[in-house]
Amino acid sequence: MQAVDAVIRRRLHSEVVLVRQVAEYIVQSGGKRLRPVLVLLSSGALGYRGAHHHELAAVVEFIHTATLLHDDVVDESDLRRGRQTANAMFGNAASVLVGDFLYSRAFQMMVEVGDMRIMRVLSDATNVIAEGEVLQLMNCHDADVDEVRYLEIIRYKTAKLFEAAARLGAILAGASPAIERAMAAYGMHLGTAFQLIDDVLDYSGAEAETGKHLGDDLAEGKPTLPLIHVMRSGSPEQAACVRRAIENGGRDEFPQVLAAVRASGALEHATNHAKAEAGRAADALVVLPASQYKDSLLQLSAFAVARSF
Numbered sequence: 502m503q504a505v506d507a508v509i510r511r512r513l514h515s516e517v518v519l520v521r522q523v524a525e526y527i528v529q530s531g532g533k534r535l536r537p538v539l540v541l542l543s544s545g546a547l548g549y550r551g552a553h554h555h556e557l558a559a560v561v562e563f564i565h566t567a568t569l570l571h572d573d574v575v576d577e578s579d580l581r582r583g584r585q586t587a588n589a590m591f592g593n594a595a596s597v598l599v600g601d602f603l604y605s606r607a608f609q610m611m612v613e614v615g616d617m618r619i620m621r622v623l624s625d626a627t628n629v630i631a632e633g634e635v636l637q638l639m640n641c642h643d644a645d646v647d648e649v650r651y652l653e654i655i656r657y658k659t660a661k662l663f664e665a666a667a668r669l670g671a672i673l674a675g676a677s678p679a680i681e682r683a684m685a686a687y688g689m690h691l692g693t694a695f696q697l698i699d700d701v702l703d704y705s706g707a708e709a710e711t712g713k714h715l716g717d718d719l720a721e722g723k724p725t726l727p728l729i730h731v732m733r734s735g736s737p738e739q740a741a742c743v744r745r746a747i748e749n750g751g752r753d754e755f756p757q758v759l760a761a762v763r764a765s766g767a768l769e770h771a772t773n774h775a776k777a778e779a780g781r782a783a784d785a786l787v788v789l790p791a792s793q794y795k796d797s798l799l800q801l802s803a804f805a806v807a808r809s810f
Contacts, residue, residue: 508559523599527587536561536666543670546794561666563607570600626665633657642722644744655696663692683788690782694805697775700725704762722750727767735765779806
């Protein structure tokens with residue numbers, strides 16, 4: 502990861518001062534770096550010993566960072582990882598344009614690797630993520646979104662880049678199609694579990710740990726899995742309260758919604774769903790030989806569910 506961070510710092514360079522300022526601010530503002538870690542661990546688990554995994558790990562982080570910049574503008578967020586968002590710090594226009602810079606820099610870097618399959622995986626993933634963002638936008642304030650539709654958004658918006666990152670390691674290592682598919686499945690299930698726990702933490706986390714305001718998703722009218730569960734399995738009064746809150750957005754009814762989420766078993770339901778996804782991720786790794794890399798991938802699937810931030 503030190504090598505990846507060195508690539509990130511070098512590749513962030515631009516002669517345009519504002520590009521450097523915004524890009525460095527967002528990349529250096531923390532984060533778990535899970536997606537680039539996936540590139541390194543998956544390639545290591547399959548015996549890759551070249552240098553392209555550092556470049557591709559940085560590419561994945563740039564794509565992720567670009568989505569964050571654009572997300573925060575769309576969501577009008579002012580806090581991420583306990584710090585001001587880039588749009589709150591530098592303005593919406595700068596955030597959108599620097600996000601574009603990061604996307605284009607990522608594509609410059611993947612072209613330099615010179616592998617058409619890698620370019621196809623990353624370009625397809627970037628396109629799917631964009632579709633997921635639009636799907637989420639369409640579903641905001643829609644209280645009729647069910648679990649199937651919501652999980653589709655997660656697969657597009659979050660899990661796809663996890664899937665691509667894990668698949669890249671297999672491609673770099675020249676793994677068989679079956680192993681490549683297994684690594685992609687691992688990443689997809691891991692990313693789904695990760696997002697479901699994010700949904701849980703929006704109603705149960707400590708703001709100092711999560712680095713975001715509790716109830717942000719509700720304020721934006723996003724029907725996440727805990728809310729969907731309340732509307733399906735809670736009392737009529739609880740379901741009506743959540744429906745109003747999704748349709749209207751804002752924080753006016755957050756205390757009542759929080760009480761409904763906690764009383765209805767919604768957090769347990771979403772957590773159990775995340776545990777099942779993490780279990781599927783771990784099961785996909787049966788194709789890998791024993792190694793420290795495989796152990797770390799298994800630990801990562803457990804961390805995705807057990808984390809508090």
